[in-house]
Amino acid sequence: MGRCNVLVYGGGAVGSIFGWRIAQNSHATVSVVCRSNWEAVRTSGYSLDTKTWGKGIFVPRRVLRSGSVAKVIPKQKWDYLILANKIKDDYASTLSELQSVVSPETTLVTAQNGMDVEVPLAQAFPKNTILSAVCNIGCRQISPGRIEQTASIKRSAFLIGAYAPGTPADILQRDTLSAMDAQFESVNRIEQERWRKLVLNSAWNSVTALTGKNTHRALQEPGAARLMSQIAGEALSVASASGVSLDNDLPVQVIELAKSSLPITPSTLQDLRSRRPMELAPIFGYLVMQARQVGLPVPYLTWVHELLQQRNSQLVARAASHGPSWSGSTSVVDLLAQEMPPRLSAVA
Incomplete structure (x- = not known):
């Protein structure tokens, strides 16, 4: 299997756990984009204590500061871009920043709360594969870079589906991502x-x-x-x-x-x-x-x-x-x- 470059946009509790699990695969390289915890994660990485996977340390390949991504890695190609940031009033600026890191081959994965979170991504990147992930764990960032997961609300921690209508290429990207952890599950009806x-x-x-x-x-x-x-x-x-x-x-x-x-x-x-x-x-x-x-x-x-x-x-x-x-x-x-x-x- 070839090298898989993954960028997690939003290095809080959900994003860090998602990235940590992907990074357990030897062919995967995971970088994160952080905001308030940038300094702590850049210096020491993440310390995780989870009910589902136990304890672990996650040191991302690169730790980037939100708002400066385009200046740092304008030519880096990403296979998966996982959005784990919260959808606030400034989401338009997020989409603008993503323009600099999304290539035609990039699969976008939204692990955000709510409904229709895929819509702005589909509008901004109409030719890219878009996946949707539902997080079924209760987790929080105790302090910058220290992550705790205490509860699970369903059998699989992350359910992953293709944004409808999914093409065979979309399904392949979904299943490739789901195969990276036993707690990732492919589903057909993500909505x-x-x-x-x-x-x-x-x-x-x-x-x-x-x-x-x-x-x-x-x-x-x-x-x-x-x-x-x-x-x-x-x-x-x-x-x-x-x-x-x-x-x-x-x-x-x-x-x-x-x-x-x-x-x-x-x-x-x-x-x-x-x-x-x-x-x-x-x-x-x-x-x-x-x-x-x-x-x-x-x-x-x-x-x-x-x-x-x-x-x-x-x-x-x-x-x-x-x-x-x-x-x-x-x-x-x-x-x-x-x-x-x-x-x-x-x-x-």
């Missing part, structure tokens, strides 16, 4: 898997961010399980109205999985605790927009989206004034009693 993860994210990410507590602690709050179930139920209804078939009892699974897994700190809560704006558009923004398109009322999703947008505005204001970070300790009872709009209070 369905993305929707399933979206339902989970909509319930877990919202309630944990609004209460400031991980999944276990949040579920100890009176009313939390019901709120999670209501949100997941609305997300499931949006999926069904969009022509996607998922398990009817998925809202129940959302609660049971949160209880049976080790405590999970979703990415929105991690962002909130670190004073970073939360990634809302590909999860809550998408669901509210899609619900509008299919003519489906989603009062709970609309409500939590509005509340989380308010939290984001507070984060930006605090960052600008160098004020304290958001404490985030709010009970579900207080949320329902004090912050729920009048149009929802009757159904709470």
